[in-house]
Amino acid sequence: MFPRVERYPFTNHWGFFMKRQIKTAIFAIILGSFVISCGRANGSDQPKAGGDAEKAVDPDAKFYSFTLTPTAVNAGEKTKVTVTVVPATGYKWNKDYPAKFTVSSEGDLTFSATEFKSSRKDIVKQDKEATFALDLVAATAGPHPLTLKGGFSVCNETSCKIFRKKVITLNLDVN
Numbered sequence: 001m002f003p004r005v006e007r008y009p010f011t012n013h014w015g016f017f018m019k020r021q022i023k024t025a026i027f028a029i030i031l032g033s034f035v036i037s038c039g040r041a042n043g044s045d046q047p048k049a050g051g052d053a054e055k056a057v058d059p060d061a062k063f064y065s066f067t068l069t070p071t072a073v074n075a076g077e078k079t080k081v082t083v084t085v086v087p088a089t090g091y092k093w094n095k096d097y098p099a100k101f102t103v104s105s106e107g108d109l110t111f112s113a114t115e116f117k118s119s120r121k122d123i124v125k126q127d128k129e130a131t132f133a134l135d136l137v138a139a140t141a142g143p144h145p146l147t148l149k150g151g152f153s154v155c156n157e158t159s160c161k162i163f164r165k166k167v168i169t170l171n172l173d174v175n
Contacts, residue, residue, distance in 0.1 A: 058168075063088050063154055063161050068146065072173040075141045081134045081172070087154040093130045094160055097153035099123050103134060107144035109172070110137045116150075138174040146170045 065086050073079040083101075087093055099118040103111055112135035116122035123132045130152070138144060151164040 060161070060163060060166070063091060063163075064152075066148070066168050066170055068170045068172060071171070072175060073136075073138055075138050075174050078135060078137050081136060082131055083134060083148065083170070085130045085152065087128065091154040091156045091161070092128055093125055094153035094155045094162075095125045097151075097160075097162065099125075099130065099150070099152040101132065101148050101150035101152075104147045104149070105144055105172075106147075107142075108139035109144055109146070110139070111135065138172070141174045144172045144174055146172050 065088070067084045067086065069082045069084065070079075073081065085093065097118075101116045101123070103114050103116070105111075113122075116132045118125060118130075123130050146169070148166075148168040148170065150166060151162070152166070153160050153162045155161070
């Protein structure tokens with residue numbers, strides 16, 4: 001006839017405190033996400049090293065391509081190599097974005113300049129592509145990976161894709 005009055009509003013009908021159950025559930029969620037993230041940080045979601053380990057694929061490569069001209073140079077000679085960034089079909093080079101690239105190599109390549117910026121006019125911007133020239137000298141023959149790190153942007157009619165801290169590796173053959 002009269003409504004039931006609960007003495008403790010945070011208890012259920014067994015008399016347990018709901019606050020404790022909520023705290024336990026939150027703790028379990030946080031602990032579970034921590035365990036999952038630790039597994040990923042240790043590389044458990046990466047392919048195992050071994051004979052057929054696949055190379056990492058750039059998920060953004062569908063928006064652009066990088067080419068190196070020429071792809072082969074002679075050892076000991078100073079050579080001008082041109083790096084060209086070509087946006088994918090339907091995209092164009094974003095002339096308004098301040099593009100910047102830093103060039104490095106683990107091989108025996110020596111560069112006259114290692115930093116290229118669109119603000120200094122190092123990067124020649126056209127509507128469909130952008131280029132910049134590297135002056136380099138290779139000391140020894142063989143394949144030399146050339147690493148580009150930097151940021152740039154490509155746009156289509158509806159949106160722009162901005163790539164920051166992008167790492168691109170190009171192969172240079174030295175004869």
